[in-house]
Amino acid sequence: MRSVRARAALGATLVVAVALAAAGLAVLLVLRGNLTDRAGLEAEVTAREVAGELALGRAYAELEAGDEDSHPVQVTDEEGRVVAVSKDLEKISGTGTAGVVPVSPAPVPSQDDDDDDDDDGDDPPRREVSSDPPDFTNGTATVDGETADYRFATVELTTDKDVTLTVHAGAPLAAEQEAVNTVRNSMLTGLPVMLLVVAGVTWLVTRRALRPVEGIRRELAAITASEDLARRVPEPDSRDEIARLARTTNETLTVLEASVDRQRRFVADASHELRSPIASLRTQLEVGEAHPELLDVPGAVADTVRLQVLAADLLLLARLDAGERPGSTPVDLGALAREEVSQRSADRIPPAVSVADSGSLSGPLEVAGSRGQLARVVGNLLDNAQRHAERSVTVSVRADRADVLVEVTDDGSGVPEGEQDRIFERFVRLDDARSRDDGGAGLGLAIARDVASRHGGTLTVGEGPGGGALFTLRLPGRTKS
Template sequence: MRSVRARAAIGATLVVAVALVGAGLAVLLVLRGNLIDQTDLQAEVAAREAAGQLATGTPYEDVELDDAEDHPVQAVDEDGRVVLASEGLRAISGTESRRVAPEPPASPAPGEDDDDDAADDGGGPGRGEVSSDSPAFSDGTATVDRATADYRFAAVEATTPDGVTLTVYAGAPLAAEQEAVKTVRGAMLTGLPVLLVVVAGVTWLVTRRALRPVEGIRREMAAITASEDLARRVPEPGSRDEIAALARTTNETLTVLEASVERQRRFVADASHELRSPIASLRTQLEVAEAHPDLLDLPGAVADTVRLQALAADLLLLARLDAGEKPGGGTVELGALVREEVSQRTGDRIAVAVEVPEGGAFEVNGSRGQLARVIGNLLDNAQRHADTVVAVSVAADGRGVRVEVRDDGAGVPEDERERIFERFVRLDDARSRDDGGAGLGLAIARDVAARHGGTLGVHRAPEGGAAFRLRLPRPS
């Protein structure tokens, strides 16, 4: 079952079915309980009415009973003999005795005078009593004339004036309770399938309507995949729900993907262009040397080879960074790293001034090789543009460390301060590639800084040139 609409409709239907069945059973139980309580009350009233007459000494045959069909009555003495039964009662179950015909009492019935006892006691019989305890209830059947029905019996104890303890059973019919429960159950069984069909249909329609924008998004994404046109965007519904958020996120993803693909294409094109020049120059020199060995420009060939090697290393590093390579987990002391990098730059045209406080702890987490590459690229850039001054400083910066490389050159125009970090960008287009590089140094430096959780930006230096500020967080 792959359709979301079908799963939602079936799921909602099952949930509603379980809820309705549970609620229906609860309603039936409550209804039956209430009706049983009413039936118990009727049976108790009938039983206490008959027991009250017996307690006052009314003879068994003179006890007034309700219609047997409404309230069948049976009285049983301590020995289990039936002493009283409703007229027309043919069979009974659910009471102490299944007999329905009164049996002759073993002692004088209530109301009959015993001359000897009366003489001995000096008077007639006293008054009996009806037990005030809650009656016991039981289910049973009774056949009155030829009709058999279910009854709820109440058992009440009564003591006659002669001291005879009787148990009076009186029943109340369960026909009304059974009919009510049957009617309600039938209505539920009839309405439940109809209601479930309605729930399933409504859920299907609502889900279909809710998922219609998703289908539009899917179709557009399929079209984008087929056409490879990343400039297209999926439709965004006017609602402010999760589907609208999905559409917006999808479009944002397409925008980032388009920019990434465009950047990759431009990178490949620029890399091909940058590689073509040193390779062509080196090939020309080698071909000339092959034809005229005496004309071989060995220093030029070496310079082109070095330039080609550096460019290949830059491209390889950028490829690793783009692939998400994470820096190592080691600790780097930036003050010592800066001093080491400057000490190795013996061939720079301008001496680098190093400003690192003595005894300072400027440790950061990351790759020593990549951070050294960042500092080297920043120093190369400063040497390329400085007139007389190149300086590098290391200082604490809040919870991080700041490395700043300054020069006294022309600086970077404010509107170009972000563009210079793009790949293969050289602001001075007239500058030769040999002097200006391939335009990858600053791009590599910013990417490495970002991989280390830091930032790299450019500002105006006090000397009038550019000040590149690298900020890196301290170890947590």
């Protein structure tokens, strides 16, 4: 059963069925118990009436209760012999004695003897009906040819002749059986109807509740088939779990769309950037093959180097996008900055470096991370500064509380305020740096920010003291233990 509606309807129906069955059984048991107790009370009343008459010395044949067909009565003596029965009693069970014919001659009590004893002045004769709760049993009796079930009450008494008699009086259970049967039949008739109603209502309610889910499923299936991530699933007006699911799904689609768009742009831009040096290198090689004297070896080497750098940048970005974690090796940013600057002493604008005291940090301005990736960040910042500087490039490394700051400043035209976030996007070059020969592929700053973020730091750009660009790399330092 794969349908949620069917499972919900079946589950609710089973739960209601079990609950109704348990409740119905409890009602039947309580009803039967109450009606049985009422029949037992009637039987007890009849038994005590007969016992009271016998205790007063009434003759067995004159017992009034014995004339009632609806309450069969059987009286036995100490030896279990039947001494009296009610009128038309033909058969009885459940009283311990099946006899319905009184013994003959029966030990009939005498009212006259009772009076003589009183006249003698001796102790009054003993007449007592037991006050103990009677014993109850169920049995059957045949009265005037009709057999029925009865509830029998047993009461003991002592006559004035010190004879102990036992009175068994019954009350019919026909009313109890009829009431129980009526209620049971009503329940058996009404239970299926109620279960059908519960199943139908549960099906409809579940169907209505899950209708938005079906809409979400259909829209997701359409998005999967069309590969159009710009579409969104419908969000219901309710504030329940389904509405939250729809909102979360749309948020996921938004992030996925942005990621796919970014990947598509990345692939397109990478293809475009790779096409130029490859095409240039191929052209030079083809010309050199046809006319060796015209082969531009320096140009071919430059294109090859540029192609190598671009491939390395793309590979690093792919690793960063894949979630590659930097190492935890201690890296001295001061020494790293000096090393990068020393390699650029012959450049058009040699950068200057200044390293301040480590302050509260352990060691000389150390951070935890990948030395190779951090060297790539500093190198990219220096490349960008030298590309835009007019006369000077400065690198400073200092401690700022628990962080280490690397600041790269140039005296160029700076970065417009509206472009300060955009320059960190991939393959982005500002209008004054469109030349691929001078401006690069537009990946250096994007790589620098991604590496900084992977190391738990930030990379921002602002205006330098001389009006140029000021790039600030902030990384958490390794504090003294």
